[in-house]
Amino acid sequence: MSSYGEIVKLLAANTGAKRMSEVFDNFVEMAALALRNAVDVRESTVWEAREAQYLQIAGRYDRAELDRFAETLALVTMEMQREPCDVLGRLYMELELGNERLGQYYTPYDVAQLMAEIQIDSVVEQVQRDGFANVYEPSCGAGAFIIALSQAMLEHGLNLQTQLHVTAEDIAPQAMYMIYVQLTLLHIPAVVRRRNVLTLETFETWPTPAHVLGGWGRKLRVVRAINGSRRLIIAPPQETTEIPADALEVQR
Incomplete structure (x- = not known):
């Protein structure tokens, strides 16, 4: 109910x-x-x-x-x-x-699910190639796309705690709080930032409990040392692209 x-x-x-x-x-x-x-x-x-x-x-x-x-x-x-x-x-x-609030809307979840279905094949390929999917979403809002993608990964038999890491950014404090709560409750390893994605000015950086407890700070530093700037799945736009190296800087 x-x-x-x-x-x-x-x-x-x-x-x-x-x-x-x-x-x-x-x-x-x-x-x-x-x-x-x-x-x-x-x-x-x-x-x-x-x-x-x-x-x-x-x-x-x-x-x-x-x-x-x-x-x-x-x-x-x-x-x-x-x-x-x-x-x-x-x-x-x-x-x-x-x-x-004069036009501030969050993406309907069914739209987020459709976006996740479009992306899931490339996510599965990245897990098979690298061991985990490293997902980056600017202007993340409350996290509808990330949540939908995580559920699509579960349907493909993937483990969210070991095979997914999220970097999510939004300039609005409210959005940062909302996505942080939801990713925490879903036990998804993530770094959530309040950040201006145009100027790249970062105001706050919040790792989720799953990020901290899973040792993801160390894992990502090792990956960065070996491969340099990683390829991450970005939505929107719905394509794989490079992001600035400092977007991978994480706590712990």
């Missing part, structure tokens, strides 16, 4: 004098901050800054509202397990936040 209706009710109960867009943003930001700090060095400068950021947002809500956020994250997690897809992107659109 789908949890979307219950998730919408929980978020709506937290609005009060707030706009739904603010409540949704606060929810995904706090979820992302909590998951990110779980795999960072505790009490480091950046860890403490994120913790302060989390507490500053939490201070806008009472205990009951914070409990509803925790229940919301639990339902999102269950929904991702029940039917892996772009859950947060779908919620964003069902809450009509795209209209509220």
Whole structure:
């Protein structure tokens, strides 16, 4: 049974004098901050800054509202397990936040699935050739394409933890938080960046737990040392191309 209706009710109960867009943003930001700090060095400068950021947002809500956020994250997690897809992107659109924000829309998941079907053969070939697929997506949004591609890989009998690594970039903080939460819940090794893909200015770099626990920082450094700049699958456009070498710089 789908949890979307219950998730919408929980978020709506937290609005009060707030706009739904603010409540949704606060929810995904706090979820992302909590998951990110779980795999960072505790009490480091950046860890403490994120913790302060989390507490500053939490201070806008009472205990009951914070409990509803925790229940919301639990339902999102269950929904991702029940039917892996772009859950947060779908919620964003069902809450009509795209209209509220003057044309910011997320790719419908069925379109992402079609794109993944077009790409899957080249991904399988890269796994057979290199041992894993190294996927790069600029302007990643909430991650619909990456999620659809990961599910297509599973259908082909591939292991997401050992045969897929993702580098995802978007300039919007909200998009970074959304894709980070979803890739974390799906246990996909990834480095998520808030980055201007035109100027190549990077503001934040967040490795997922699967990236850290899987030792992917070391793996990618070895690959880069052996082969130099890697060929990565990019969408959009839907073709294999070279990316700047610094896009492979990762933490840990």
